[in-house]
Amino acid sequence: MPSNPDDQVSNPKATWPEQYxxxxxxxxxxxxxxxxxxxxxxxxxxxxxxxxxxxxxxxTGLDPNQHSIVxxxxxxxxxxxxxxxxxxxxxxxxxxxxxxxxxxxxxITHSDIDKAPDLAEVLDKMFSYLNGRVPVVHYREIERxxxxxxxxxxxxxxxxxxxxxxxxxxxxxxxDRRPGRWQRLLGRKPxxxxxxDSRLRYGLPHYASHNALIDAxxxxxLLQAQVYHHFGPNTPVKDLWL
Amino acid sequence: xQAELIDIRNHMAQFPPFDEMPEELLxxxxxxxxxxxxxxxxxxxxxxxxxxxxxxIRSGAVEIFRRSGELYNRIGEGDIFGQFGLLMNKTVRFxxxxxxxxxxxxxxxxxxxxxxxxxxxxxxxxxxxxxSRLRSAVSRREKSNDLMTSKVxxxxxxxxxxxxxxxxxxxxxxxxxxxxxxxxxxxxxxGDEPRLKGIITDRDLRTRAVTEALPSETPISDIMSEGLxxxxxxxxxxxxxxxMLHNNVHHLPVMDKDEVRGVIxxxxxxxxxxxxxxxxxxxxxxxxxxxxxxxxSRDVPDTFVRMVNEDANSHMIGSAMAGxxxxxxxxxxxxxxxxLGPPPIPYCFMALGSMARDEQLVVTDQDNAMILDxxxxxxxxxxxxxxxxKFVSDGLAECGYKYCTGEIMATNPKWRQPLRVWKGYFTxxxxxxxxxxxxxxxxxxxxxxxxGQNGFAEELKAxxxxxxxHSQRFLSLMARNALNRTPPLGFFRTFVLEEDGQHRKTFNLxxxxxxxxxxxIRIHALACGSRAQNSFERLKAIGxxxxxxxxxxxxxxxxxxxxxxxxxxxxxxAIEAGRAPDNNVRPExxxxxxxxxxxxxxxxxxxxxxxxxxRYNAQVGRNAQ
Numbered sequence: 001m002p003s004n005p006d007d008q009v010s011n012p013k014a015t016w017p018e019q020y021x022x023x024x025x026x027x028x029x030x031x032x033x034x035x036x037x038x039x040x041x042x043x044x045x046x047x048x049x050x051x052x053x054x055x056x057x058x059x060t061g062l063d064p065n066q067h068s069i070v071x072x073x074x075x076x077x078x079x080x081x082x083x084x085x086x087x088x089x090x091x092x093x094x095x096x097x098x099x100x101x102x103x104x105x106x107x108i109t110h111s112d113i114d115k116a117p118d119l120a121e122v123l124d125k126m127f128s129y130l131n132g133r134v135p136v137v138h139y140r141e142i143e144r145x146x147x148x149x150x151x152x153x154x155x156x157x158x159x160x161x162x163x164x165x166x167x168x169x170x171x172x173x174x175x176d177r178r179p180g181r182w183q184r185l186l187g188r189k190p191x192x193x194x195x196x197d198s199r200l201r202y203g204l205p206h207y208a209s210h211n212a213l214i215d216a217x218x219x220x221x222l223l224q225a226q227v228y229h230h231f232g233p234n235t236p237v238k239d240l241w242l
Numbered sequence: 243x244q245a246e247l248i249d250i251r252n253h254m255a256q257f258p259p260f261d262e263m264p265e266e267l268l269x270x271x272x273x274x275x276x277x278x279x280x281x282x283x284x285x286x287x288x289x290x291x292x293x294x295x296x297x298x299i300r301s302g303a304v305e306i307f308r309r310s311g312e313l314y315n316r317i318g319e320g321d322i323f324g325q326f327g328l329l330m331n332k333t334v335r336f337x338x339x340x341x342x343x344x345x346x347x348x349x350x351x352x353x354x355x356x357x358x359x360x361x362x363x364x365x366x367x368x369x370x371x372x373x374s375r376l377r378s379a380v381s382r383r384e385k386s387n388d389l390m391t392s393k394v395x396x397x398x399x400x401x402x403x404x405x406x407x408x409x410x411x412x413x414x415x416x417x418x419x420x421x422x423x424x425x426x427x428x429x430x431x432x433g434d435e436p437r438l439k440g441i442i443t444d445r446d447l448r449t450r451a452v453t454e455a456l457p458s459e460t461p462i463s464d465i466m467s468e469g470l471x472x473x474x475x476x477x478x479x480x481x482x483x484x485x486m487l488h489n490n491v492h493h494l495p496v497m498d499k500d501e502v503r504g505v506i507x508x509x510x511x512x513x514x515x516x517x518x519x520x521x522x523x524x525x526x527x528x529x530x531x532x533x534x535x536x537x538x539s540r541d542v543p544d545t546f547v548r549m550v551n552e553d554a555n556s557h558m559i560g561s562a563m564a565g566x567x568x569x570x571x572x573x574x575x576x577x578x579x580x581x582l583g584p585p586p587i588p589y590c591f592m593a594l595g596s597m598a599r600d601e602q603l604v605v606t607d608q609d610n611a612m613i614l615d616x617x618x619x620x621x622x623x624x625x626x627x628x629x630x631x632k633f634v635s636d637g638l639a640e641c642g643y644k645y646c647t648g649e650i651m652a653t654n655p656k657w658r659q660p661l662r663v664w665k666g667y668f669t670x671x672x673x674x675x676x677x678x679x680x681x682x683x684x685x686x687x688x689x690x691x692x693x694g695q696n697g698f699a700e701e702l703k704a705x706x707x708x709x710x711x712h713s714q715r716f717l718s719l720m721a722r723n724a725l726n727r728t729p730p731l732g733f734f735r736t737f738v739l740e741e742d743g744q745h746r747k748t749f750n751l752x753x754x755x756x757x758x759x760x761x762x763i764r765i766h767a768l769a770c771g772s773r774a775q776n777s778f779e780r781l782k783a784i785g786x787x788x789x790x791x792x793x794x795x796x797x798x799x800x801x802x803x804x805x806x807x808x809x810x811x812x813x814x815x816a817i818e819a820g821r822a823p824d825n826n827v828r829p830e831x832x833x834x835x836x837x838x839x840x841x842x843x844x845x846x847x848x849x850x851x852x853x854x855x856x857r858y859n860a861q862v863g864r865n866a867q
Contacts, residue, residue, distance in 0.1 A: 073246065081348065082277035089246045203343035204279070205253075205301040213246035217277065221345060224279035 016040045016162045016241070029155040031127050038131035040162065043238030047227050048079050050237045052164070053133040054220035055143050056212045060094050062142070064149040068094030069119060073212030074129040077136075077220045079233055088129060089213035091116040095153070120154045130161075138195045138219045140165040140242060162241035166222045169240070170198045173230065198222055202229065243269035250275065250347070253300060256834050257320030259367035267361060276348040280340035287324065287338040294332060294351040296368075297324045302344025307337045315845070316341065320834065325368040328354050394482045394496055395475050397511065398504030402495070406431045407439045407466065411451055412458035414442055425493040425505050428466050438502055440466035443493055472497045473506075480558050483511055487523060487565025488600065490572060526569040531577065532637045535570060539641035542566060543817045546604050550814035556806035557778050560601040567597050567643065568692050571610070574637040575693045578630045585630070586623050587615040590691045590698035594650060598690035599760065600776045601806075604813055605823050608635065608643040609650045609685055611657040613698040618660040627658055650685060661698050665705055672709045675716040681723050687764055688775050703773045710768040714858075717769055721860035724761035725851055729844035730754045737829050737841075748826035751809040759802050759847055762854045766790065769858075777802055789857075794850070801846035808836055 017040045024036035041050055053076045061067030075087040093116045119126075137143045140163050148158040170193035171177070177191035192198070195218055196206065202225035207214050227233060231240070243251065251272045254260040260268055276295075280286055280302070287293060289309055297304075299321050306315040306323055314336060317323060327334045328351060357364040404427035405417055418426050425443045429436040442462060450456070450465045471489050473482050475498040482494055492508040512521050522538070522545050529535045545566070549559050575591055594609040596602045612627060631652035639645055652658050659667075671683050687706065691699025710716060730738040730749035739747040763777045763784070772783035778799060785795050812831075813823035829837060854860065 077277075080278060084243075084247060084250070084275045084277065085273055087244060087247070089244050202279075203302055204345055207249045208252075209246075209249050211246045213244060214249055221277060221279055225281070225343065228279060228281040228284070 017042060019160065023160060027157065029151075029157060031123055032151070032155065032157065032159060035127055035131050035159070035161075041134065041237060043241075044236045046234045047231065047237055047240065048233035050078070051133045052077050052079075052136050052220070052223070053129050054082075054136045054216040054223070055130075056137065056216040056219060057143050057146055058212045059142065059146055064145040067146075069146055069150055070094050070113070071212045072119075072122075072126065073214070073216040074126070075213070075216050075220055076129060076133060077224075079224055079227055082217060082220045082224075084217070087213055087217065088125065089211065090122050090125075092119045092122065093117065118154075119150055123154070134162060134164060134237060134241060136164045136166065136219055136223050138165065138198075138215070138222065139167045164223060164237075164240050165242055166198065166219055166226060167193050167195070168242060169223075169226050169230075195219065195222065199225075202226070243273040247272055250300075253320075254298065254347070258835055258838055259322075259361075259364045261834055262363045263357075263361060267357070271349060271353055271357065274350050274353045276350070278346045278348060280344045280346060282340055282343050284340045285337070286340055286344075286346070287327075287334045287336075289334055289337045291334045292332060293324055293327050293334050295324060295348040296322060296328055296351075296354045297338070298322050298347040298349060300345040300347050303341040304344055305339050305341045307339070309335070309337075320838070322368070325354075329369065392479050393475070394473055394477050394479055394494075394506055395503065397479065397482075397506045398496060399510075400504065402427055402502045402504050404429050404436075404502070405462075406436075407463045409462050410458065411456060411460040411462055411465070414462045415447060415451075418442075418444070418447075423505075424507055424509070427495060427502060427505065428462060435500070437500070438470065438472070438495060438497075439463075440468045441470055441493060441495065441505075442466045445492070470495060474498075475503050479511060480554070482506060484558065484561040484565075484600070486511070487561055488568075490523075490569065492524070523565055523569045526566070526573050529573060532574070532640055535573060535637065536640045539570065542642065543604055543823075546810075547814045547817050550810055556803050556810055557600075557776075559810055560596075560599075560603070560806070561776075563604065563606075564593075564597045564600045564602040567602050567606070568593060570638060570641050570643070571634060572693050574634045575630070577637075578633040581633065582626060582629055585694070586626055587617050588695045588698075589614045589627065590695045591634070591652065591693040592699050593690045593692045595685045595688050597692075598688040598775050601756075601760065603810060603823075604817065605825070606643060607646045608638045609646050610634075610652050611650070611686075611689075612652040612659075613664050613691075613695075613702070614658065614660045615695070615698075616660045616662050624655075624658070628653070628655075631658060648682070648685075661701065664698075664702055668702060668705055669709065672706070672713050672716045675713065675719045677719045677722060680716075680719050684720070684723065684761070687768065690775055703775075706768070707771045707773045711771040717765060718858045718860050720765050720768070721762075721854050721858035724758065724765055725855055725860060727753055727758045727761070728851065729758065729847040731841065731844045731848060737837075739829070742824075742826040746826070746828055748828050750825050751805060751812065751827050752825040755805040755844070755847070756802065756809060758851065759798065759805065762847075762850055763798065763802070765854065765858065790853075794853075797846045798850055801843040801850075804839055804843045805847075808832070808840060 020036045020040045024033055027033040027036055053074055056073045057069050058071045059067050059069055069092055071089065071091045073087070073089045076083055091112050093113050135143070144161070144163055152158045174191045174193065177193065195215065199206075199218060199222055202222065204218070204221055204225060207218055227235065251268060254272065255268060260271070263271070286297070286304065299317060299319055301319055303316060303318045304321075304323060305313060306317060308314045323336070323338055324334070326336060332351065358368065403417065403421045403423045405414060407428035407430055414426055418424070425441055427438060428440040428442060430439040440463070442465065446465060446467065451460070456465070471485060471491055472495045473485055475496050485494060486492065486508055493505055495505050496503045508524060512524070522541055525538055526535065529538060546559065546563060549562060554562075571591065571593065579585065590613040592611045592613055594611060596606060597609065612631060614623070614627060635645065635651050635653045645651065650657060668686070671680060671686075689699060689702060691697075732738045737749055739749055742748045760777045763780050766784045766789055767774060767780035770784050770787045770789055772780055774780045774783045781795055781799050784790055785792070808827070809825060812825075812827050816823040832840065
């Protein structure tokens with residue numbers, strides 16, 4: 001059974017480059033081997049020098065063991081720029097039936113999916129974005145576990161990598177975001193750390209549409225804003241990745 | 243461009259120069275964008291730094307500085323910067339700093355160059371500085387109107403028909419009939435070269451010769467009009483139209499230096515532009531009672547809308563509407579004199595404010611006054627003038643010109659006085675100025691005689707021109723009053739909105755746009771000793787002195803034209819939609835093009851007010867000593 005890589009590593013933070021080297025030796029799939037061999041930046045690298053890639057998946061549900069990836073959006077970036085010329089969006093055919101509710105969210109229809117390739121067919125391209133970069137997501141319980149499970153099924157082995165989670169950063173900044181009963185009675189409102197609400201706090205614009213690519217771009221913009229507001233470009237990457 | 247980036251494309255497609263770009267080209271631009279976030283206070287561009295990008299503001303606000311560190315501009319959502327550097331060695335000429343948290347879309351230099359070479363709209367936009375951008379916006383509109391681009395010579399269909407001014411009435415009439423002309427030029431042939439002396443028209447023959455049954459041997463010089471109003475051959479047709487409207491003449495000799503090239507008639511212009519406002523004006527003089535005038539006044543809004551739709555400029559529209567108002571007033575005075583009998587002593591009926599400035603629109607009050615001959619004896623004469631003033635004022639109200647709420651009308655005895663009292667008023671305003679009093683008398687500094695002894699009004703203009711320029715205290719207080727109304731630009735170069743009567747968030751294009759502009763132009767014109775009344779003419783007169791730089795004058799002219807035309811178009815739209823026209827505009831009702839250029843124009847007003855304060859030492863809120 002697939003498992004969450006976080007469970008297997010007690011303290012991943014300082015050891016990610018080391019782990020990549022070990023995993024490169026162990027990996028049987030050439031794609032995974034190449035991914036680990038591309039390496040992981042030194043944990044002390046300042047954020048301004050870290051090659052990043054924002055990743056967003058749209059899925060048929062929240063449980064990686066029951067639901068499937070429907071589309072992926074990736075955009076490489078650094079703190080200094082998000083390159084739209086290199087962004088990538090791909091609809092993929094889910095292994096499991098598409099729920100009506102998720103159609104409403106993503107606007108992806110059955111006919112889109114009938115024509116779409118299986119994730120296995122686009123893994124080459126996907127890894128060309130991921131190799132050598134630190135992935136950035138909003139809410140780490142989706143992209144990493146879903147990708148891990150998807151690879152378990154297709155390559156027979158899972159994947160581990162660090163992520164920077166913009167939602168976790170917001171959660172860290174607002175530890176008391178959920179007011180207690182008394183505070184609620186006194187009129188305090190909870191602070192939302194959802195992507196769109198978090199962006200508002202940094203003066204970032206509202207995007208009308210929702211798809212994996214625009215959400216990936218929105219996440220990349222949010223990380224730039226968070227770093228410039230709270231941490232600074234010299235912050236080592238190890239302080240932010242999970 | 244990926245279809246999923248539609249949000250980004252849609253944003254750019256709202257703002258110039260991207261709004262008029264072909265779709266594929268804009269897709270190409272969006273596909274190459276790099277997004278970057280700048281926290282408030284961050285320097286985005288340093289002077290002299292290499293910069294291979296054009297910057298587009300997706301959200302937030304940015305300050306642009308001059309090399310000296312002086313603030314040059316504040317720009318916001320949808321604005322671009324960095325273009326000047328890209329055009330010049332790719333080094334930064336205007337440093338930029340994020341004023342708010344700002345999200346920037348950077349467009350690579352290669353894309354910039356490609357757009358510059360392949361998209362004319364883009365090239366025009368980035369090549370011109372923001373205020374010259376305003377200028378090209380103005381001239382683009384003007385190009386489409388024929389009256390604005392065709393010279394008067396185009397209307398001349400034949401050589402001028404003339405006769406020596408020594409001919410007799412009968413001979414003159416015969417020449418006119420034989421030649422089939424409605425006007426005959428009369429030449430003084432006593433010198434070496436024949437010189438234009440006067441003109442006689444069909445109408446003159448009817449009204450002066452026939453009705454008074456003059457003998458056919460009467461010398462034509464007895465009844466011809468002298469002191470002719472002429473137009474130069476290089477003038478545009480619209481200038482001829484303004485001249486006819488302003489002076490109520492129907493024929494204009496066209497002059498090439500001292501030589502007459504021909505005569506153009508009102509009917510020539512009406513034929514050329516069949517819907518012209520001159521047609522309405524000529525009809526006004528055919529009405530024989532207030533009822534007829536009232537009926538005709540219902541055509542005024544249509545004439546206004548038509549001129550707007552024909553892309554006339556604001557000077558043309560303002561003059562045409564003032565000409566129409568003046569014609570209503572003149573005709574009412576003629577009818578009044580018919581009813582009450584000829585005036586017992588000479589008088590001059592004076593237009594004030596926007597009518598005197600030739601800047602009238604459809605929503606307007608009547609502002610007028612009477613200058614009476616100094617032989618005025620109230621007990622003997624005032625009953626007549628009071629009745630005449632009331633007749634005209636009531637007639638104007640019937641025709642849609644509302645009574646002045648400030649009682650600045652000839653019906654008010656204070657403003658129905660002999661010339662010497664008027665001279666006293668002006669002398670007192672100028673030599674013993676008080677801020678509050680000046681606020682109310684501001685309107686008298688735009689004055690124009692429109693009926694009767696117009697020489698009286700000219701004497702007042704001369705007095706003002708002579709005295710005003712010498713009274714620093716007067717100019718300073720006038721300037722201080724002019725600074726009370728500021729353009730609606732906020733700190734972030736956003737519009738500052740007020741709630742209007744219907745609780746809509748709007749800004750007032752008159753109170754916060756054209757009025758502050760005409761106020762400050764008036765003060766400079768007074769300081770120059772100019773007698774011009776129209777704001778554009780005043781700017782010309784100011785240009786003859788060194789008071790303002792050539793560039794600043796041009797900017798003021800363009801700002802006035804642009805704000806006026808947006809205001810005019812706003813009113814025309816209301817009329818077409820069957821609503822009552824007003825001056826309150828909601829930003830969302832404007833196109834991105836208009837919004838962007840209005841900001842440029844308001845910036846010009848704001849800068850000009852700063853200069854006014856400095857030039858005339860007019861501190862707002864400081865008490866008069």
